[in-house]
Amino acid sequence: MAHRRPRVAIISLHTSPLDQPGTGDAGGMNVYVRSAAVRLASCGMDVDVFTRRRSPEAAEICELAPGAEVVQVSAGPRAPVPKEDLPRHFPEFLEGVRRRARLVGGYDLVHTHYWLSGEVGRIACEDWGAPLVASFHTLAKVKNRSLAPGEPPEPPERLRGETETIACADRVVAATPTEAAQLAGLYGAEPERIRLVPPGVDHGLFSPRPRREVAERLHMADVRLLLFVGRLQAHKGPDVAVRTLAEVLARDPVGARDVVLAIAGGPSGSGSGAEVARIMDLATALGVQERVMLFPPQPQARLADFYAAAEVVLVPSRSESFGLVALEAQACGTPVVAARVGGLRYVVRDGVTGYLVEGHDAADHAERVLRLLDDRDLAARMGRAGVEHSMRFSWDVTARELRGVYEELLEAPA
Structure with missing residues (x-):
């Protein structure tokens, strides 16, 4: 008789894998x-990804690939809800997860992503007697140590939720050695429960292509492009990117006369465009508003063109668990100038694939950018x-490494 494929519940409560990154x-x-999820399904697992339904038009079930489905659970209004308001909808979301579990015959393992998902996943695992794997992607204690001026700290509820999920998870997944050390040092996770599983990059999408050709496709063939990609939130450092542009232009007004900054991303959360306005106000105050171009979040294929068209990609984050933007840029053959924080120290090879800069002084970032603009061979x-x-x-x-983590738990003696 054929063995049943393991069934995994992935919980991503506050944000859906169907969403456009950067929004x-x-x-x-x-x-x-x-x-x-797609690749776990291709290597022999049945995967349901649970997320909150945020639109009246959203289908309850969406197939990502054979064996991988997104389950959009009605919990609260079918509209975007600020993250700080989501805990009140936990009971309704949990009941939706339980309904699906009854329908499919239960789950062998739960993998939660972010602290909000951990709150639900802990209870689900108690219900089913299933092991819990937890990923966090960002950590409140780390983020609170590197806040931008005026940026509010993460709430106590998040600190409590992270601590409780880390304490009871059977395995905690870290993206980098830095995150593994933070989980152990700041949250008390025993090293034997931590597993290092770096994210990946889709090399079918993100690969080198002729810069001139893609620049023409983007109508940017007559400029030298600096690129910032990501949500417009203070800890991602879009203000540092704008100040870096201003510093580049001030240091080399002739050599940098064709340099512009493209910012591809939208406002964070369910808020308005206050951060967009703040960034453009800063550009105006620095006299570089004509050199800053704002683009909405881009589909992955078009984003690859932006990376390839850029001469330098800026990643001046104040905290970063991994730094997928830096990895995607490098896969496209574009050097990166990034802040020496978090996972960026693991993703970018300083002096080899780009530069890591201590701190967020625009003068220091601009100095590295100018090295690259002035030396095309470099x-x-x-x-x-x-x-x-x-x-x-x-x-x-x-996916193979995640499957290995899951199998440790699924094959463990009861």
Whole structure:
């Protein structure tokens, strides 16, 4: 008799793998959940990804791939809800997860993503006697240590939720050695429960292509492009990117006369465009508003063109668990200038695939950018090295390693 495929519940409560990265609360975590779910299904697991339904038109069940489905649970209004208001909808969301479990015959394992999902996943695992795997993608204690001026700290509820989920999870997944050390040092996770599973990159989408050709396709053939990709939130550092542009232009007004900054991303969460206005006000105050171009979040295939058209990708984050943007840029052959924080220290090889900069002083970031703009041979070498470095990371490898983590628990004696 054929063995039943293991059935895994992935919980991504606050943001859906169907969402466009760079919008609302969608970012690298969405790419991770979708990419991992599809590939876990292809290597012999049945995967349901649970997320909250945020639109009246959203179907309850959407197939990502054979064996991988997104289950959109009605919990609260069928509309975007600020993350801080989601806990009140936990009971309704949990009941939706339970209904699906009864329908499909239960789940062998639960993998939660982000602290909000952990709140629900802990109870579901108690219901089913299933092991719990937890990923966080960002950690409140780390984020609170590197807040931008005026940025509010993460709430006590999040700190409590992370601590409780980490304490009871059978395995905690870290994206980088840095995150593994933070989980152990700041949250008390025993090293034997932590597993290192780096995210990947889709090399079928993100790969080198002729810069001139893609620049013409984007109508940017007559400029030298600096690129910032991501949600417009203070901890991602879009303000540092704008200040870096201003510093580049001030230091080399002739050589940098064709340099512009493209920002591809939207406001974070369910809020308005206050951060967009703040960024453009800053650009105006610095006199570079004519050199800053705002683009909405881009589909993955078009985003690859932006990466390839850019001469430098800026990743000046104040905190970053991994840094998928930096990895995607390198896969496209574009050097990265990034802040030396969190996972970026693992993703970018300083002086080889780009530069890591201590702190967020725009003068320091601009100095590295100018090195690359002034030396095309150096930029080309770093671009080639970035492609080679990116080959260490793939979603197929991520899925195989996740499956290995799951099998540790599924095969353990009861």
